Amino acid sequence: MNHPSSPHRHRITSAAAACATLAAATLATAFAVGLTACGGAGAESTASPSDSATLSTPEAIAKPAAPAHAEPPALWSADGRSRTTPVAQRPADSAAHWPGQRYATQAQLERELLIALPFTMVIDADDEGAVESAMALGETLQTFGSDKTLLALFVRSRHPALAARLAERLTREQGWANVWVLV
Numbered sequence: 176m177n178h179p180s181s182p183h184r185h186r187i188t189s190a191a192a193a194c195a196t197l198a199a200a201t202l203a204t205a206f207a208v209g210l211t212a213c214g215g216a217g218a219e220s221t222a223s224p225s226d227s228a229t230l231s232t233p234e235a236i237a238k239p240a241a242p243a244h245a246e247p248p249a250l251w252s253a254d255g256r257s258r259t260t261p262v263a264q265r266p267a268d269s270a271a272h273w274p275g276q277r278y279a280t281q282a283q284l285e286r287e288l289l290i291a292l293p294f295t296m297v298i299d300a301d302d303e304g305a306v307e308s309a310m311a312l313g314e315t316l317q318t319f320g321s322d323k324t325l326l327a328l329f330v331r332s333r334h335p336a337l338a339a340r341l342a343e344r345l346t347r348e349q350g351w352a353n354v355w356v357l358v
Contacts, residue, residue, distance in 0.1 A: 247282040250327075250355065257327070257353040266358045271335030273343045279355040284329050297329045297357075300341045309341055313349045324352045331357040 252258050259276040266278060279287075287295045296316075298309045309330075316326070328351055332338035338356045345351045 247280060247286055250279060250283055268335050271339050271356060271358060273339035273356060275342060275346050275354060277355045278358045279329060280358060284357060287327060294325055295327045297331055300330060300332045300337055306337065306341050310344060313345055313351065323350050327353045329355050329357055
């Protein structure tokens with residue numbers, strides 16, 4: 176039987192406390208997001224009775240409220256395939272162009288990380304060594320059964336040409352279906 180002051184009991188207690196702290200932080204974050212999404216935490220209405228007549232007119236009801244923030248353009252089509260980037264949204268730098276023609280902004284990446292974190296991977300490639308490491312990573316992922324059509328790969332680099340080259344290699348040499356260059 177473990178004595179209350181034994182080191183084993185202390186480790187178990189510390190692990191339990193860490194789990195409880197993590198759970199509390201997760202719940203607090205979820206609660207805060209929920210409050211933000213529904214417009215606040217019971218804020219008192221400041222509308223006067225005359226305002227309610229204005230708010231209930233057919234014009235006010237038919238006109239949707241402007242979103243607090245615009246969502247970035249979708250990277251995926253309705254059938255689940257990755258979309259190519261429209262010409263107007265492609266980078267002006269010709270060094271960043273690649274045959275796959277899929278580019279993503281930071282906002283689009285953040286949305287993917289929020290929605291599909293387990294199926295999203297960001298690859299940083301700022302030199303040739305990083306490109307070769309990324310290619311080895313792609314092979315390793317394939318070895319352990321990653322589905323080339325489910326995983327989204329986002330290539331990020333300070334050098335647009337390097338990012339474009341890596342994206343093309345991942346697509347052509349290894350067959351990854353969903354590769355984007357971050358711009």
